[in-house]
Amino acid sequence: MSKSELTVIDQTADACCSPMVREPLDETAAVDLARMFKALGDPVRLRLLSLIASFEGGEACVCDLTGPFDVSQPTISHHLKVLREAGLVDSERRGTWVYYWVLPPALAKLSSLLQAPAEAPSPLGDAR
Amino acid sequence: MSKSELTVIDQTADACCSPMVREPLDETAAVDLARMFKALGDPVRLRLLSLIASFEGGEACVCDLTGPFDVSQPTISHHLKVLREAGLVDSERRGTWVYYWVLPPALAKLSSLLQAPAEAPSPLGDAR
DNA sequence: CGTCTATGTTGACATCCGTCGATCCAGGAG
DNA sequence: CTCCTGGATCGACGGATGTCAACATAGACG
Numbered sequence A, B: 001m002s003k004s005e006l007t008v009i010d011q012t013a014d015a016c017c018s019p020m021v022r023e024p025l026d027e028t029a030a031v032d033l034a035r036m037f038k039a040l041g042d043p044v045r046l047r048l049l050s051l052i053a054s055f056e057g058g059e060a061c062v063c064d065l066t067g068p069f070d071v072s073q074p075t076i077s078h079h080l081k082v083l084r085e086a087g088l089v090d091s092e093r094r095g096t097w098v099y100y101w102v103l104p105p106a107l108a109k110l111s112s113l114l115q116a117p118a119e120a121p122s123p124l125g126d127a128r
Numbered sequence C: 001c002g003t004c005t006a007t008g009t010t011g012a013c014a015t016c017c018g019t020c021g022a023t024c025c026a027g028g029a030g
Numbered sequence D: 001c002t003c004c005t006g007g008a009t010c011g012a013c014g015g016a017t018g019t020c021a022a023c024a025t026a027g028a029c030g
Helices: A011-015 A027-040 A043-054 A073-085 A104-113 B027-040 B043-054 B073-085 B104-113
Strands: A059-061 A089-094 A097-102 B059-061 B089-094 B097-102
Touching: A027 A043, A027 A073, A027 A104, A027 B027, A027 B043, A043 A059, A043 A073, A043 A097, A043 B027, A073 A089, A073 A097, A097 A104, A104 B104, B027 B043, B027 B073, B027 B104, B043 B059, B043 B073, B043 B097, B073 B089, B073 B097, B097 B104
Parallel strands: none
Antiparallel strands: A059 A097, A089 A097, B059 B097, B089 B097
């Protein structure tokens, strides 16, 4: 589950050179990537991810995450599960509490994929 | 809405906009961003976006987009509408055909938002 | 052991989403 | 004008999704 010794993960390996604006995604890649983007496609999950990442130490206990939201605790638990199954975060039980942290390579992969083209010459000179 | 008309986006600067891993997203921003990510959370839409962007000239006619997919033409039209309403692409009728092109600032916005933290401070760095 | 707290799981329910066939609208060609 | 073609819209249907209350599970602690 949780890799106990993630040292320095090479984010550039699978993340650097494949902006989707350069060449068309093949179907299998699209399915895989869409799963990650879909996990980000919910306001609660987006805030959860942001909240976890911005916690000091880069990790947060679930007890710190249920407060800021209007939804119930099981719902938070559900969203955390979605984020984890999407490969965006990982978690570990440590005594009484369960801690979550973001997996930077996953974010980096999506980020580089969305790298915009140099500039698309708008066909109308951007006046539309 | 989006007032950014930047032509050249500095993709190298990770301090550019506001990575969500630095500070928690507020709710309204999360709702707005989630709408865009949700639009990317479908394999067909992801491939559509990629296909449009990688077309020569940065734009593509709908007639070029219906072929590579197994879904019907109304479905493609539906997905294009979702992408357009999410602010990721724009379109224009030009004579008989309708052309779509990607809006780079939108992609850049999401990309910079996902900029990963410097590096994961291993949560298991020390036994506790 | 028993109990309390912190999380995850289950089942149910309402809503949303992707998909299709049928239809409608806008332009170009006769 | 009429016909044809590219594309959008409509209405419907099945499956996925977000949410909750209720219950289950795992440690901590007495």
